Amino acid sequence: MKPRHVHRSEDCRAISDILQRVGDKWTVLVVGMLSDGPMRFNELRKAIGGISQKMLTTTLRGLERDGFVTRTLYPTIPPRVDYELTELGHQLQEPVNALADWARKNTLRINQARARYDAAAAED
Amino acid sequence: MKPRHVHRSEDCRAISDILQRVGDKWTVLVVGMLSDGPMRFNELRKAIGGISQKMLTTTLRGLERDGFVTRTLYPTIPPRVDYELTELGHQLQEPVNALADWARKNTLRINQARARYDAAAAED
DNA sequence: CAGCATCCTCCAGGATACTG
DNA sequence: CAGTATCCTGGAGGATGCTG
Numbered sequence: 001m002k003p004r005h006v007h008r009s010e011d012c013r014a015i016s017d018i019l020q021r022v023g024d025k026w027t028v029l030v031v032g033m034l035s036d037g038p039m040r041f042n043e044l045r046k047a048i049g050g051i052s053q054k055m056l057t058t059t060l061r062g063l064e065r066d067g068f069v070t071r072t073l074y075p076t077i078p079p080r081v082d083y084e085l086t087e088l089g090h091q092l093q094e095p096v097n098a099l100a101d102w103a104r105k106n107t108l109r110i111n112q113a114r115a116r117y118d119a120a121a122a123e124d
Numbered sequence: 125m126k127p128r129h130v131h132r133s134e135d136c137r138a139i140s141d142i143l144q145r146v147g148d149k150w151t152v153l154v155v156g157m158l159s160d161g162p163m164r165f166n167e168l169r170k171a172i173g174g175i176s177q178k179m180l181t182t183t184l185r186g187l188e189r190d191g192f193v194t195r196t197l198y199p200t201i202p203p204r205v206d207y208e209l210t211e212l213g214h215q216l217q218e219p220v221n222a223l224a225d226w227a228r229k230n231t232l233r234i235n236q237a238r239a240r241y242d243a244a245a246a247e248d
Numbered sequence: 249c250a251g252c253a254t255c256c257t258c259c260a261g262g263a264t265a266c267t268g
Numbered sequence: 269c270a271g272t273a274t275c276c277t278g279g280a281g282g283a284t285g286c287t288g
Contacts (some may be wrong), residue, residue: 009173011228012156015220018227023147025140026239032136041270049133052262056273064256068239078268078269088233095223096139102219103142105136109212113191149281176282181251195262202249203288 021066026051026059031068031085035093037086067081067091090099138164150175150183152220155192155209161218162196162208192216 022028026048033039033047045056063069068089071121106110145185146152150172150225154232157171169180192213198204 009153009171011224012153014227015156015224017214018223019143019147019152019220022223025144028140028143029133029136032139034242047133053271054263054273055261058240058261065238065241066234073270076240076244077268079271081270083159088230088237089171091230092226095219098144098222099142099146100135100139100217102216103138105139106212106215110190113212115190117189117269177251178253178283179281182281197250200249201288203251205250 018078022092026055026101030056030059030063030095031089031096034069034085039084041081041083044083063089075076083085096123132151146216146220149186150179150185154180154183154187155213155217155220158193158207158209159214162206165207168207187213 029048029051030044033044039047041056041060043053044060045053048056051059060071064071064083067086070084070086072082072084074082104122136145153172153175154168157168165180165184168184169177172180175183184193184195189197190208192207193208196206196208198206215216
């Protein structure tokens with residue numbers, strides 16, 4: 001008696017939750033950048049490009065809170081802080097990359113659908 | 125010479141885009157509900173529960189525009205409108221479900237990490 | 249029934265300035 | 269260098285009322 005599908009409302013809400021967690025503007029960018037190894041704050045900032053310092057801090061704190069990233073402070077002068085993916089953080093990348101692959105493969109179809117829809121909407 | 129990883133900024137932005145597209149509050153709920161077959165507007169509304177009529181409309185229009193859903197109007201009185209997943213819409217579910225599975229498996233670890241983080245933050 | 253129009257609230261996220 | 273503190277804006281999303 002396996003559950004028929006994933007369509008029960010509660011299940012879908014759990015899905016929605018994680019997608020929203022990971023679907024904000026910067027989270028996957030940050031995680032992606034960290035997948036090769038630890039990085040420092042401003043190193044991340046430069047590598048990502050376009051992220052405000054406030055949002056980088058916020059995003060990193062969130063990732064740290066959820067156990068995706070560790071923060072290591074070296075109390076030198078000037079201070080140095082390394083961010084590194086945890087095991088959980090690395091695992092997260094697999095399903096995210098699966099979605100990314102799908103996205104890459106279907107970007108064209110989606111854009112075509114959009115163009116068609118917009119053209120149809122414009123002609124009346 | 126395969127691309128080393130998916131960490132190029134542009135790639136990650138594409139990922140981020142699709143995740144934001146699908147990571148809004150209602151999209152996956154609607155898609156999930158439609159995966160068994162076509163549904164009418166208010167049928168969806170009731171099944172999902174908690175969604176405002178405005179957001180259901182908005183979400184469905186977005187899904188239609190991107191080619192994930194078709195809208196069929198039966199000009200009866202009163203009118204009847206069926207929404208149905210396209211092939212593309214069905215395909216989308218696979219990677220989304222993969223992420224959902226991951227989320228289900230790791231919800232406990234995440235919640236534990238959060239509890240730990242919050243406890244540590246509270247004690248000073 | 250399946251919506252559009254309108255108004256309102258809240259917060260993600262940016263800009264800027266300051267600090268240990 | 270790696271942040272915190274403030275202020276501000278746009279847009280996601282809800283509530284309500286009206287209509288073909």
